[in-house]
Amino acid sequence: MTDRALVVVRAGALTTVQDRGRPGHAHLGVPPSGMLDAPAGLLANRLVGNAPEAALLETTVNGVALRPRCTVTVAVTGAPCPVTVDGRPAAWGARVRVPAGALLGVGTVTSGVRSYVAVSGGLDVDPVLGSRSTDLLSGLGPAPLTNGTVLPLGAAVSSYAPVDLGPQPAPPAELVLRIAPGPRADWLTDNARTTLTTRTYRVSATSNRIGLRTEGPPLERAIMRELPSEGLVLGAVQVPPNGHPVIFLADHPTTGGYPVVAVVRTTDLPAAAQAAPGTPVRFVG
Template identity: 70%
Template sequence: MTAKLTTVRAGALTTVQDSGRYGHAHLGVPRSGALDAFAMRLANRLLGNDPDTAVLETTLTGCALQPDRAVTVVVGGAPCPVAVDGRPVAWGTPVGVPAGAVLDVGAVTAGVRSYVAVAGGIAVEPVLGSRSTDLLSGLGPSALRDGDVLPVGTPARQVATPVAAPWQGPPTELILPVRPGPRADWFTPAALHTFTSATYRVSAHSNRIGLRTEGPPLERAWTGELPSEGMVLGAVQVPPDGRPVVFLHDHPTTGGYPVIAVVAEPALAAAAQAAAGTPVRFTLG
């Protein structure tokens, strides 16, 4: 028999995430998947799980879970206090949670999203090849609510001995390397210069769809309407207010605002952990 986790406290926004849905973008299906893929993979490796096994992604306030059988978990990503039945336990390394005990993942002390990996993985039914919650189009399990019960898969028989885990700290300044295009020519030369030289700040309106920024608006060379076109993960879209939005994993597959540049995918893990107000710089490279 495998374990089940009962949600004692769902937190502000806790979702199931794996590496996401591929191959359905032409049907309007976003990729989804863990925003901080690096943290998800490291947490899974520490438990002997396949790196892309489904985990829980919390937002700022953590969550609390009660297993009906003993489970082993890793809480990583954004640093936070972790407790089992009120007693502090280690963050970022495997921890045993006895049957009936409550694992409390506290509010982040830095960053935005903590990850809760369980040996065996979160075993909800996959939809189109992924267990990820897709907040844009509503595919996969809905965001966690108090009382929700999540099935756990069968743990790997041999768990790798944890080595020193190279967790990345949340950024104090977010540096996003970009390549111009596909619509850099829709902007004035002055806007292109501003984009790669000004300091923006992460907006509190950011979410799993996009990292919104505050800062100097980017002026378009013309104001024509862009017919809907496909959008990639990391696309920096510029809506009419001129403030760049970096598309994250739940982004729409097509859009009608010009994309000035694209952020390299490995840099998006840091973007997922950049709290509101964090300075952002876009650099060519």
């Protein structure tokens, strides 16, 4: 086994190829996509000496199992999880050598939601609109992994010096999201605007890469008429008819017809990617 490729032995609940995304195509109806927890993904690439734009894997909750056809260096970051090579414990958050034919196991997270698996050379799948990212909303990019998928690898030659380890924040015990008023903030009642920034919500189990859904006190609208579809941005906080705020993440639609009452700071969104169902959520104005 000498060819540069990975074979997916166990795909996990949802494992996708991601990179830094494809921003700048909203006018075509294409979301930005890319790594939800970009700092974790960029660290994984740095650990193995990849360029920041190299494609890697984003796993969801229960990890993935991979068998490389050549000897590779890997790093697993993001949500903490057990890492094994042929059943023997290996390091999380550090460089790991995986021989050709060995089985790399990335297990179920101990906290958080999404782990990142970088492989020396990066994943060499075909780019679409300048990115190798899987976009669950539009269907662009490679399909989510299934058992038996073969992923080609790029050449493991880079001018980017690897690092041995790097600090990573723990998944949030409480998700604090700093917000600015959205274009339709006045569509909420005064009481609802107060509720948004003084009450605690919780992450819903129906959250995904498109949006983080919340459960908690519903927000009452002051304006009840229909709203024509408007453009949406990363971090937009939309209020659907049930009154529970939705925070749009990387695979968000580019337009929507419900009022956007706030926008979350981009720097707070990586923590949202690691907020497990039931995590308390506070909006801070």
